[in-house]
Amino acid sequence: MQRLERGFYDRDTRAVALDLLGKILVRRDGRRPRMGRIVETEAYLGVHDRACHSARGRTARTETMFGPPGRAYVYLVYGMHHCLNVVTEAEGRACAVLLRALEPLDGLDSRCDGPGRLCRALGVDRSFDGCDLVGGPLALMDDGFQLPAVDRRPRVGVDYAGAWARRRLRFLIRGHPCVSRP
DNA sequence: GTCCGGATCTTT
DNA sequence: AAGATCCGGACA
Numbered sequence: 001m002q003r004l005e006r007g008f009y010d011r012d013t014r015a016v017a018l019d020l021l022g023k024i025l026v027r028r029d030g031r032r033p034r035m036g037r038i039v040e041t042e043a044y045l046g047v048h049d050r051a052c053h054s055a056r057g058r059t060a061r062t063e064t065m066f067g068p069p070g071r072a073y074v075y076l077v078y079g080m081h082h083c084l085n086v087v088t089e090a091e092g093r094a095c096a097v098l099l100r101a102l103e104p105l106d107g108l109d110s111r112c113d114g115p116g117r118l119c120r121a122l123g124v125d126r127s128f129d130g131c132d133l134v135g136g137p138l139a140l141m142d143d144g145f146q147l148p149a150v151d152r153r154p155r156v157g158v159d160y161a162g163a164w165a166r167r168r169l170r171f172l173i174r175g176h177p178c179v180s181r182p
Numbered sequence: 183g184t185c186c187g188g189a190t191c192t193t194t
Numbered sequence: 195a196a197g198a199t200c201c202g203g204a205c206a
Contacts, residue, residue, distance in 0.1 A: 042189070051189070053202095061202060079200035081190045098189060116190045157189050180190095 004133070004140045009069035013088040013095040017043035017171050020086070020097060022145040024105065027122040028137050034122055036102030036112050037145070040172040040179045042155045044085070046095040051161035054094030064130045065094045072138055074119070074129040081116030084124050086133060086140070100156075100170075103178040114180040149174040156181070 004023065009016060018041075026035045044052040053075070054065045064073045065087055073085040073096050085096040102112035104121070112118040119125065124138070133140055152168035159165050172179045 044189080053189085056203070059202075075189085076201065078188060078190050078198085080198070083189060085189085100189085114190070120191095155189070160188085 001141045001143045004142060006068075006070045006134050008140075009086060009088050009133075010090060011088065013043045013045055013097060014169065016086070016088045017041040017097045017169070018150065020099070020140070021150060021171055021173055022147040024141040024143055024145075025099065025102060025122070026139045026141055027124070028139070029123065032107045034107035035141075036104045036106075036108055036118075036121075038099060038101075039103050039176045040099075040101035040113075040170070042098040042100060042171070043169040044096045044098065045169070046089070046093050049161075050164045051155060051158035052094070052096070054096075058094070062094070065096055066092055067130070070132060070134045072124075072128050072131045072133055072136075074124060074126055076126060077116070082119035082125050083115040084119050084122075084128070101172075101178055101180045103176065111178075113178050147173070 020038050020041050023038050047054050053062045058066050068091045069087050071087045085098045087096050089095045100115050110121045112121045151172050151174045153170045155170045
């Protein structure tokens with residue numbers, strides 16, 4: 001099982017969102033590692049994407065997205081749920097992939113279908129914003145899993161984004177029971 | 183300073 | 195179908 005390196009993230013965001021399907025997210029904190037397989041992602045394409053946070057400009061909250069690829073961008077939605085994203089492409093492009101659902105593999109007792117549940121299960125909160133996925137306590141691994149058929153759908157909860165809301169930038173493993181919605 | 187709406191989840 | 199709950203961003 002091999003940890004994904006910087007170059008994996010420094011690529012087209014849609015390619016990263018697709019290739020993250022089937023990879024394993026690991027949270028190490030000195031106890032038993034918690035891990036799950038990624039079954040659903042969404043691509044956010046930078047400052048021109050009206051659904052992407054970076055489209056409203058560079059601020060303290062979105063600073064991490066504007067930084068180098070391979071770091072975690074974590075934010076709070078609806079005042080109560082955290083969302084974990086992976087920064088992609090070259091520094092300054094401000095693109096990211098949202099991790100929406102995992103199939104629990106080890107050390108996880110609760111469901112991870114949905115970005116909020118995923119973060120709660122792994123104990124990820126805003127203190128993880130900016131944390132390096134190539135070298136930190138949060139890691140993405142490749143275990144050679146062969147990806148089955150993939151479906152593409154419009155992203156969830158971004159209806160305000162006009163034409164961008166209709167683009168099929170959500171990727172999921174077809175028919176997988178752990179996706180957040182069919 | 184005030185106001186508004188959200189990349190959600192749980193409960194009814 | 196609705197409520198919880200709060201921060202960032204937009205205005206003034």
